[in-house]
Amino acid sequence: MSSTPRTLLDKIWDAHVVCTPPGELPLLYIDRHLVHEVTSPQAFEGLRLAGRRVRRPDATFATPDHNIPTTDRRLPIADPISKQQIDTLRNNCREFGVRLFDLGDADQGIVHVIGPELGITQPGMTIVCGDSHTATHGALGALAFGIGTSEVEHVLATQTLRQAKPKSLELRVEGSLHPGVTAKDLVLYLIGKLSTEGGTGHVIEYTGPCIRRLGMEERMTVCNMSIEAGARAGMIAPDQITFDYRRGRDYAPRNFDRAVAEWERFPGDPGAAFDRVEIFQGGDVVPQVTWGTNPAQVVGIDATVPDPTAFGDPNERESGSRALDYMGLSGGTKIVDIPLDRVFIGSCTNSRIEDLRAAASVVRGYRVAPTVHAMVVPGSGRVKRQAEQEGLDRVFRDAGFEWREAGCSMCLGMNPDTLTPGQRCASTSNRNFEGRQGKGGRTHLVSPAMAAAAAVTGHFTDIRHWLYR
Amino acid sequence: MQPFITHTGIVASLDRANVDTDQIIPKQFLKRIERTGFGQFLFFDWRFLPDGSPNPEFELNQPIVVGASVLLARRNFGCGSSREHAPWALADYGFKVVIAPSFADIFFNNCFQNGMVPIRLSEEDVEELFRRTRAAEAAGGPYKLHVDLPSCTVSDDAGFSRPFTVDPFRKRCLLEGLDDIGLSLQHVDTIAAWEAAHVLPAGE
Secondary structure (H helix, E strand, O other), X not given: OOOOOOOHHHHHHHOOEEEOOOOOOOEEEOOEEEEOOOOOHHHHHHHXXXXXXXXXXXXXXXXXXXXXXXXXXXXOOOOHHHHHHHHHHHHHHHHHOOEEOOOOOOOOEOHHHHHHHHOOOOOOOEEEXXXXXXXXXXXXXXXXXXXXXXXXXXXXXXXXXXOOOOEEEEEEEEOOOOOOOOHHHHHHHHHHHHOOOOOEOEXXXXXXXHHHOOOHHHHHHHHHHHHHXXXXXXXXXXXXXXXXXXXXXXXXXXOHHHHHHHHOOOOOOOOOOOOEEEEEEHHHOOOEEEOOOOOOOEEEOOOEOOOHHHXXXXXXXHXXXXXXXXXXXXXXXEHHHOEOOEEEEOOOOOOOHHHHHHHHHHHOOOOOOOOOEEEEOOOEHHHHHHHHHOOHHHHHHHHOOEEOOOOOHHHOOOOOOOOOOOOEEEEOOOOOXXXXXXXOOEEEEOOHHHHHHHHHHOEOOOHHHOOOO | OOOOOEEEEEEEEEOOOOOEHHHHOOHHHOOOOOOOOOHHHOOHHHHEOOOOOEOOOOHHHOHHHOOOOEEEEOOOEOEOOOOOHHHHHXXXXXXXXXXXXXXXXXXXXXXXXXXXXXXXXXXXXXXXXXHHHHHHHHOOOOOEEEEEOOOOEEEOOOOOEEXXXXXXXXXXXXXXXXXXXXXHHOOHHHHHHHHHHOOOHHHO
């Protein structure tokens, strides 16, 4: 190994390049492959047609999450095409020997929630999944990124991926977040500053005191949304918070202390050079609300909807105007004056126990506004049971929220959980694209606490002034 | 995979930035377990009105771009979800080439897996292509571009010619229509040796 100081990305990359055949892209070894029902059927079919096997079934883990109902799991799946897709995953896992956390399994859940929760995700690993939010796992100091279905097939067959090394982007966040400002607000703020393509071609490493202070689940929220800035992946160097989170999980290494000693070698060396560095102040961040149809179209809760005709860049002007038209908003409207029809608390961004605790603490002692239909969808069976042990489900139900089974649900609305045309939703998910939560639906991305407050008041409300009961 | 060497086709222009894969192929069509047949759903929510009839205002529904195989768009094309259903839908509809100032990473990689060439040109060159497309259409005919992969050139019949870059390995796979899994499996002994030499993280 060279003595040049290396970044976290450099170290993980170097440790996983199997070979670089002349004139070809490097073959990168993949430690963990996570699989779900929507992007895998064609990959397994490809293996079958070519007579290939899964090279490392022991490193491959599957769960249905995108296209499953979140209502009573004892009922059959009503949509026959959805049922076929879930049956296909089940059959493929059986045929190829892949561990499946099936519907009805106590550990089933959103793939990016159960990976860290079960301890499948480890520092220093390479992790892929046919899902763009795979960067979530980077919160534990792994290099984790989304891939297409052809690449899923490539990894199943070879346990490697053809990849050019991405560039590195350090996003250093100084200072700390103000009370009421969360990891979700921070990452939305950063995306707003970077733009939806500011990270293209790069792996982001989030550094600085503000990031170091974040808990493990908050770090997952930040890394999760790296793709919304266009980044290949997002990562945070492992530290004591990572090791403490990781200890005692199901798939923990047998010799945990030895593992920690190994993981401690991964953080970047002092003086390691990034291709690009951007510096922000945690203290500048206020609770964020998106106003448009991409996650970079975002402002603070104390702001107004911007007037896109004043934007300098012609592309931004055009897409801003289209966005306002779609969202049924006009420039100058105060964010706190925007009324809501729906509230969704869930998704791989914000459906973990700390998210549910934060939302429940806002809701406790209040009722959901009569004009709002609100639901909570825990990220996994484990999160759901933990919340129920803590009585959070009672808090939500008593306030008028629906309390659902684990899945991706209304983050992408593949299952029956969708908005109807024109409905406006405060959502803790990660994308506010046109039609994302249902054709004609209007999505505003916010933190769990902000979503909970909006459910109670019926419009966006500054959580910094909330009267907790 | 069908080899891609040269292609000449009608240009359809989509004058929008940040076209995400949710727009290219909306989620209600991701339940299928096949790789084929997605073209009918391409840009579904933009292309069709609520009653199911074609939206007369949508760019791809203009009679002059019937049979288009080159898609011209603005920056950050293909952002968002990793769904390969997006390039499947574009390819199944008939597109062989997408030209934009920039592409999202996952979409960009996915194109090559499906014999489709994503071409990055400068903002100025893309603007010029939009201008030429509009001018040709105003004159009553479709605008056509030629893409020559061996020389990495995109050109028209009226003096426009620009080089573009493609990773040499991706280029070879496109030109020869190679199955890159088969290619990688030629290194299976190296992979096995690597696995033997690397105790998996933390002594598992």
